[in-house]
Amino acid sequence: MSACPDKEMLLHGLLDGELDAANAQATEAHLKTCPGCAEAYRGLQALRGRLAAPGVAYGASDTLRARLEAMTAPPRARPRRIMAAAPWALSGGFAALAATFAIMLLQPTTALLQDQLVASHVRSTLAGHLVDVATSDRHTVKPWFNGKIDFAPPVVDLAADGFPLVGGRLDYLDKRVVAALVYRRNQHLVNLFIWPAKPGLLPARAAAPPAGYAIVHWTANGLQFWAVSDVEPRDLEAFHQAFAKAAHG
Amino acid sequence: MTGRILPFGPSLAAPAEPLPPPGRGRRGDAGEGPLSALDQERFRRLLLPHMDGAYNFARYLCRDASLAEDLVQDAFLRAFKGFAGYRGGDPKAWLFAIVRSSHLTWARSRSANLQAPPDDVEETAAEDDTPEQALVRQGEVETVRSAIEALPEPFRETLVLRELEEMSYREIAEVTGAPIGTVMSRLARARAMLLAALGAEGPAAEEAKP
Numbered sequence: 001m002s003a004c005p006d007k008e009m010l011l012h013g014l015l016d017g018e019l020d021a022a023n024a025q026a027t028e029a030h031l032k033t034c035p036g037c038a039e040a041y042r043g044l045q046a047l048r049g050r051l052a053a054p055g056v057a058y059g060a061s062d063t064l065r066a067r068l069e070a071m072t073a074p075p076r077a078r079p080r081r082i083m084a085a086a087p088w089a090l091s092g093g094f095a096a097l098a099a100t101f102a103i104m105l106l107q108p109t110t111a112l113l114q115d116q117l118v119a120s121h122v123r124s125t126l127a128g129h130l131v132d133v134a135t136s137d138r139h140t141v142k143p144w145f146n147g148k149i150d151f152a153p154p155v156v157d158l159a160a161d162g163f164p165l166v167g168g169r170l171d172y173l174d175k176r177v178v179a180a181l182v183y184r185r186n187q188h189l190v191n192l193f194i195w196p197a198k199p200g201l202l203p204a205r206a207a208a209p210p211a212g213y214a215i216v217h218w219t220a221n222g223l224q225f226w227a228v229s230d231v232e233p234r235d236l237e238a239f240h241q242a243f244a245k246a247a248h249g
Numbered sequence: 250m251t252g253r254i255l256p257f258g259p260s261l262a263a264p265a266e267p268l269p270p271p272g273r274g275r276r277g278d279a280g281e282g283p284l285s286a287l288d289q290e291r292f293r294r295l296l297l298p299h300m301d302g303a304y305n306f307a308r309y310l311c312r313d314a315s316l317a318e319d320l321v322q323d324a325f326l327r328a329f330k331g332f333a334g335y336r337g338g339d340p341k342a343w344l345f346a347i348v349r350s351s352h353l354t355w356a357r358s359r360s361a362n363l364q365a366p367p368d369d370v371e372e373t374a375a376e377d378d379t380p381e382q383a384l385v386r387q388g389e390v391e392t393v394r395s396a397i398e399a400l401p402e403p404f405r406e407t408l409v410l411r412e413l414e415e416m417s418y419r420e421i422a423e424v425t426g427a428p429i430g431t432v433m434s435r436l437a438r439a440r441a442m443l444l445a446a447l448g449a450e451g452p453a454a455e456e457a458k459p
């Protein structure tokens with residue numbers, strides 16, 4: 001017993017949901033009265049079941065997955081290439097800014113914040129989220145923050161001091177969105193987190209940062225600054241001095 | 250690691266093969282150049298989810314595990330480079346057309362170079378199966394896979410796109426460049442051949458065997 005020759009395409013169309021309502025109804029009605037077509041249709045359904053069994057379709061291997069992920073990674077995961085092409089902008093006249101900053105080495109408010117800072121720094125150095133805006137041009141980075149945060153972080157280029165600007169991004173720290181500026185020191189990265197200071201709150205002394213990481217904290221112009229890096233502590237202090245001189249005058 | 254050097258490997262930067270389907274997604278001079286960060290995010294969002302499907306399609310096209318990986322990687326690279334020319338439409342069909350084109354390029358250059366045919370189809374278990382699943386499934390799954398792989402190419406690709414990738418007739422026509430009527434007749438023929446190869450009994454009858 002076999003299907004009616006003129007109905008064969010309709011059976012496939014019905015199985016695939018490709019028939020319009022009228023044809024679908026007519027074919028279903030025909031299946032009820034024609035044992036040959038009904039049997040053929042059951043055969044097609046059974047075949048579909050066997051093809052749908054797990055394992056028949058192949059899946060991409062983890063290796064291929066990783067390769068494709070890396071190949072299409074957004075540019076912020078590849079800052080070096082962008083840096084190479086970017087022109088340097090030298091820091092200029094920020095001397096007019098009133099500078100009232102207090103230096104407190106290694107005094108985060110809590111160990112929790114300190115851990116957050118280091119975690120954010122480490123996370124940013126892994127592929128995926130170093131910078132949202134990758135440019136050494138501070139005139140590009142500064143306006144990029146406009147409208148994204150409710151304060152205006154000073155952006156300076158410190159290439160002359162050995163800390164070229166890599167870019168900026170938004171981060172989340174201390175339960176708020178903060179600005180992060182990224183600088184490079186040789187092969188190391190410096191993350192500078194900036195957000196408004198809480199008036200009248202002096203940070204409490206906490207434990208030293210995790211081994212291998214340095215944190216320098218200061219406040220100026222109502223903002224608090226947290227520089228985090230795996231460079232030598234004295235290099236980070238040099239970064240702080242250079243930044244303060246350029247940004248706060 | 251790729252297990253094989255593709256003949257078109259070194260010329261990836263300028264493949265001569267235009268990207269089907271015509272009319273959209275075509276690589277053009279204006280479409281070249283680095284993608285904006287926004288476009289890259291869009292590419293990742295639209296196309297990376299089809300990685301498994303693209304591999305499955307490539308695997309059944311070329312019937313070789315490591316060649317399929319190379320084809321998919323090449324297709325993604327071409328899609329990535331040509332993404333500026335992507336004009337909307339179904340991203341999966343667009344990507345699959347490029348996978349198919351990569352395979353065609355490879356097959357043509359193979360026959361041009363008169364290299365050894367890659368018909369030494371590997372008999373590998375499903376990579377993502379647990380050992381237990383593999384034990385239970387291997388017999389039936391391998392039978393079905395081999396039956397699909399034995400189909401002539403036009404029927405094989407149509408069947409895989411419909412049954413494994415669940416594409417509509419229109420999408421299959423878009424990927425393969427064949428008219429919908431041809432898609433329908435190929436599908437019917439592919440199913441008839443599979444039924445003949447696998448036997449009429451369903452999976453229940455198959456699994457009831459000791």
